[in-house]
Amino acid sequence: MRKVMKNVKYIFAAAVLGLMATSCNDLDLDPKGQLYENVLLSSDTGVKKYLALVYQDLPIEDFNYKQNGDNKGYATVNSGGWHSGNKWEAQKGSPAAAAMEAVGRDPSYGDSWGYWPYDRIRDINNMIERLPDYRDSYGEDKYNELLGEAHFLRAYYYFGIVKRYGGVPIVDKVLDPTAESSTLQLPRNTEYECWKFIYEDLKFAMENATASKAETGRANRWAAGALMSRAMLYAATNAKYGQYIGTTGEAVSKGLMVMDPSYAEEFFQYSYDAAKWLADNGGFSLHTGADKEKAYTEVFIEPTVEDIYVKQYGPNTTTPTNTSLFHCWDTMVLPLGTGLASNVGAALQPTWEIMGLYEMPAIIDENGNPVRFNSPEEIWNNGEMEARCRANFFFSGMTESVSGEVIEIQAGVYKSYPGTAADGTEETQGSTNAYTDQYRVRASQPGTRQTVDGVEVQVSGKYGLSEGTGDEGYTRTGAFIRKYVNYNGAAADRVLFGSTQSWKVFRYGEILLNWAEAAYELGLEKGDESLKKEAFTYVNMIRERAGASQHDMVEAPADLGTDVYGFPIDENLQYIRDERARELCFENHRLYDLRRWRVADIMFLDGKFAHTLLPYYVIDEGKWIYLNEVEREGRKVTFDKKWYYEQMPGGEISKNPNIIRNDGY
């Protein structure tokens, strides 16, 4: 022992000496292996490297976007300099649950994680400022294309913050960190100025960025046009409906949050023009096919003519860790089972609130009684359900193609069902009341057979419902999400971080819906009937591809809004909004849509239960019924009015006393 200690001493002494000796060397050398601006900004390859982090952090609400719980935020949110990625739990805190498109674990808006990406904005500003020094390295076109790309990226970041906070400080140049701090403590610009700033950046990008679609995942002018159509619609509805939130205070009176409704028309026009420009020049169209159901699933898995901008992912075995460039969609939405989910399973499940918006057979007749079906499959295979609905959800009896599994769903059995649908769907957690206690039998495990009233029957489906297996793994709502499920993938990839399908950041389907909404709203602003009619041509293009029936504009629309929300929303506008919900479900639009329409606080006032589409076997009749029960976990969706504008991050206020807080908190 002593010998060892002695040796250690010598080694230690030698190490200390060595350490001190090296410090005599001059340290003021450029480290080898680092790239500087002169390399990064003088070639297209260099710029790609320079922008890598800017692209990785782009505020895209993709598969990895989590708005609540641990590690919330964009998957690559910069926490203390680290990019904490790999958000396998993202679907548990999905915005879809807070918009009641699906049930997850976090049913309320929880986005306040202090999003403040001025580090990336600085990177972009630096590029825009320094690129002229390397102008000679490029041809005129390439130079302008790179500048256009930078402006698109900057607009995307500002869109990410302005949609959260309203007005923020506009920083469009590189600030010197050694300058006097008072010159760095920039006040917030007004919300209007911020949206206009985004408009100017995107206008530049649409004119200058490349028109080539060759490089998937890299921004081009079409992506800029698509963001213009989306962002300007946000700005326009913020302006038009902001007046109805009824918040007052310093930030409101200074225009930092809530815009004057007179700005709405200007922004609706920008959105309209951008969509039209894309349609006229971009060469995009809706992806379709003879089998409409199959074609619709292809939109989300294959590269198609509908893609405008796509975010790609790789297998987690070869993609660098902590980059969040892989995801877990398949194993998070499919149920647990062989060839299906290997981990977690069904963390996000569709609600009746979204499923019920599609064309499908009636499940309640005119007397309020549940319609009797011969089999649970009749709801989707009798020809009444639109193709898009079958492509978006797995209903009982559908076959999942990779595993070859039949998705068997059964909520339970009714010994008899003498009552109306309302009797079995009490507005209580899990819809439990004296009626269900008397007639309803459910099982604690999936795939249970048992004897009920002397008859042996199947009580629960192989993939749910089961009352004793927690909130994940098997269905609670009577269906599973099919949208974006990779039918090309291998069953072995249905593990955490195993999914590699791309996220369609912008697709032409969304542009048509942006166009329809902007056209109809413009028609309302200007009193122009032809613009309103035009909106429905785009809606019907979407519906045609979806395999749904055509819908004409109602000539004298009823006002559906005033009695519910206290401000008018006409029947036609509501239809356009519902079409948006149908077409864009689970693409993380809905929460932000409900928010910009300023309807979420009333829609979810005092907390609202999500509902289900649960198939039951009625023993004495030998028939099947579907019930819209309250979801069994009974998590209520809530939305506080103050969430229309998030509070400014406290840390930023303590650094910059000129930042005025938002009102309503």
Next chain:
Amino acid sequence: MKKIFYIMSVCAAAFMAGSCMEIDNFDAPDQHFTGRIIDSTTGENILADQGECHVRIWEKSYSLNPSPQDIPVKQDGAYNNSKLFAGTYDVVPEGAWWPADTVRVGIGGGKTVTQNFEVTPYLRLIDFDAKIENDSLVVSCRLDEPPVVEGMPNIMDIRPFLSLNQFCGAANCISHYSTIDAYKKNINAKWEKVKKLEDGKSEVYQFKLWVKPGYTYFVRMGARVKDTFQKYNYTEIKKVEVPAE
């Protein structure tokens, strides 16, 4: 090895002891600030629920842009905080009334500082009645013409609140009743659009509530408007004893 352990423990002890050496020379907050929220239409304290509305204060002598602190308004319409740091504060009452002016108050010197606020409630609830009919509790009230109609936000809803103790209101009630849509009337309209009787005051809002025999309830009704805070204006509280079966 043992020696190393001892040395380390001594170091650690010294390190921990060192942290005790710092003397906090700042006095604990001990200043007293209190007051009442007065309903300008009655001259009385406002009808409030315990802790629902608040008086918001900013300590301006501490920072240019300080975080706000809230002092809750009690059920009797008063507020009170006896643990404040001495300093200059901006103060404004926020709740179910028209926005009030922010006032600057110097707090310090060990004296109790009293600041009353006269505010105008958005709504006045009148003709409140609560009685037992068979096995149900029937409550009703009307809305008086509001003190200020011009520019008033939409009236959102009107509903009863039940409690088993003397604190009763949106912040202190039996939550079961607020989960049921039938126990609430959504209005979502301006005062001009509200249904009225001949005297120009609103129609009667009546609710029939299921209650437990043998229990004593404290009952009131509240209505709110869609302003920044969406807090309720209330009736007085009635105590109702449900006869045992």
